[in-house]
């Protein structure tokens with residue numbers, strides 16, 4: 001398994017996909033890009049609200065988007 005980091009603009013939109021994940025660079029937690037429930041990372045930098053289908057990010061310098069390559 002390898003991670004391929006993808007450029008994205010957290011001020012614009014949050015891409016979604018089964019193989020796409022967000023990573024908090026502050027606490028190192030990985031969050032699926034299309035969660036089925038409310039989620040947040042350990043340091044609360046990244047929060048996902050399932051009702052609003054919306055990510056909220058505290059420090060956008062500390063979020064990364066990557067694709068998991070299973071091959």
Ligand SMILES: [Zn+2]
Pocket residue numbers: 024025026027028029041042043044045046
């Ligand atoms: Zn965090």
